[in-house]
Amino acid sequence: MCLAVPAEVLTVNGDTAVVSLYGALREVNVTLVEGVSVGDYVLVHAGFALERWTAADVEEWKMIMEGNWPDVGDETAS
């Protein structure tokens, strides 16, 4: 039940924003995250943005989700 997913902010209108999770669009409430702007990534749970992710957070998440995590023996692994 505590599932939450990061999603990209596409538009902001007051306390609500339209976010995209791999193309699935959803209107969410952004009251809890100050100064949300287009292009930000926010962690969404049950229609509310709980937290903003930094560029480094998003990069790590994309590496995991898109299967680009270091392979065995890859020199970038450490």
Next chain:
Amino acid sequence: MWETKPRPKRESSADLLAHIHQTAQAIGRAVQLMEVCGTHTVAAFRSGLRDLLPPSVSLISGPGCPVCVTPPSYIDAAIELSRRPGVTIATFGDLVRVPGTFSSLEQERAAGADVRVVYSPMDAVAIAREDPTRRVVFLGVGFETTAPGIALAVRSANGNMVDNFTVLSALKTMPAPMRVLAAGEEVKVDGFICPGHVSVVTGASAFSFLAEEFGIPCVVAGFEDIDLLRGIDMLLAQIAEGRSRMEIEYSRAVRWEGSRAAQSVIAEVFEPCDTEWRGLGVIPDSGLKLRPQFAEHNAASRFGVELTSRHTSVGCRCGDVLRGVLAPPECPLFDSRCTPATPMGPCMVSSEGSCAAFWRYGKRRRK
């Protein structure tokens, strides 16, 4: 007891697993790690991770599935409300099939009750606003992750005079049951994989007492396979070195202090109360109830609902499963009378329940 650490290294899963096996060997005894959160339980099963761990390292599930720890008395109260004229029940989908003493919301809906599944508490406010003739009761089940959204929904209904919107709160807070488990002698926990998204709101600091007072290593982990591997690796390292502190693996989302904005809106709308946990009984100050200034939106007081403790289904051992003292296949009902199609208890109903996870993903191991 807590240090700011750089982002965990990007090691491959094979390297992490090899390291986990080495560390387990160095520890030289059996260790039990409790993954408290239901989402972790499912992630550990789905990934096949449980089968890859050394035999000396076992994962046990804790009381971190909100639907599972909600007592039958709450379901009974929701069912009773759904039978009243003009009442619409709005709920997260997980709760609909949970059996109460004699019925479920699913059965009540089939019998004509107006039970609607919503994605967000704000959807329930919208239902109430659009039809003032309905008395909309939102079933407020969840932990700190969900509480801020419900608080904002109450605040919105209050500010916009949507007085036909109420919440039947069974909201719970996680640190208290973890203290009960750590202090008890029923189950030996060598390390806690602390709840990830609860910690987004509370901050990792909310669980550091487990390391400081009880000497149990703690890691807040994320929910991807690699997160769990890193979390387990970090826990084993603490155990091997005889350390106990709170560490954050899920640094993408979790900070030491959590979300001040979320904590503040929870405190504005709710106050702590004693609440019953399935399997753990009543734990003081482990629940959230609406503050008196929001009494108009409190379903319990507006409808005169009393939550009284009742017995669960005969033979159902969900309570023992939630305390980590019984593995789901050890329950006599498991996979005989109790399956996801015919659940006898909430741990088999919820997709995050450990019985459902064992049933769905653990079959190979059972045979």
